[in-house]
Amino acid sequence: MNERELRAGAVVVFGGVVFEVAYAIAGTPPGPIPLLAGLSAVATTTAAVLRKRAVVLGWITAVLLAADFGGAVADRFGVLGAPGTSGVTWGDWQTFTTYTGTLVPWLAQPFVAPLAVVATITETVLCAWLVSGVARRWAGRASAAVLAVFCVAMLTTVGGAAVAKNAVPVLAGGALVLASIPARIPAKRRHATGAR
Template structure:
């Protein structure tokens, strides 16, 4: 079985598990994260519906944009673009606070490795922001996004606990990225349609 065939059921399972997790946790996601969560759930529902072609293309595009905004917003936050530390709605507010937060996820790591991990995560999230918005090889972008978010999920669960995971709704973001990766690219669908039309003619 090709890996693509596993992505859709895996995404649906992770989204369902993420919903159960969010309901069980008293902590609610922040507004921006909540919008991305709604997109992930909507993509899951649309992918289950029959005759979902056009709606699925739209849901896929929306999910990609929402994930891009989430990654881009996180990068902007750690660079102080959204306000300084302590401002409402801001998680870090500057680079130093972000590095300190990264250190909480890697308590065993020496300072140079923590800084390198923080820089690496920032570079990958910045690339994903542009990549997801570009629409180029969106399936691959979804796989990379899901992998990065899964690393965050494991690190957070083993260090800072479930409350922070729930605040960022990480399981639902992983599921949304998997569902994004599971969908057929639009250009492939268009080619198939043209081929059918030519054969019919």
């Protein structure tokens, strides 16, 4: 395990939990997929810190992070329902593009739509990458970086409630912890376990 990423991820996850609890008490709980992914990130972080079953929980966290990215992409194409439907953030491409412009108010209008496309491609790639398990440490690092960018952009424009609703700090920390965990049990440990 990469101790530096594990420690940094644990600090972000548990700090994010405090952030989430404060907003939940104030009436802004996270949505269902961010909640599940966040709980998985907490479980994975705890397991990694305690050195227990982190590999298995890491897979669960990777799949739930992928579901969060994939769900966000599906939402912007109306797969989860039309704009205004309960549980739907955007519901169509135009609403998502407008929201993207809200997150980057300093960006000239002609560049907002291309940025929305780049964000969509990035999240689609991260979704597939996390599920594939290929170079999962790098997938975790990339996911943490993207989520950190989202967190900063959201905090500075739409506020903490939107960040809390999407459990962004917990997911970013969980992705960083994921980067510290091997995708499979090391061969040395497998053989020792099988010998018992």
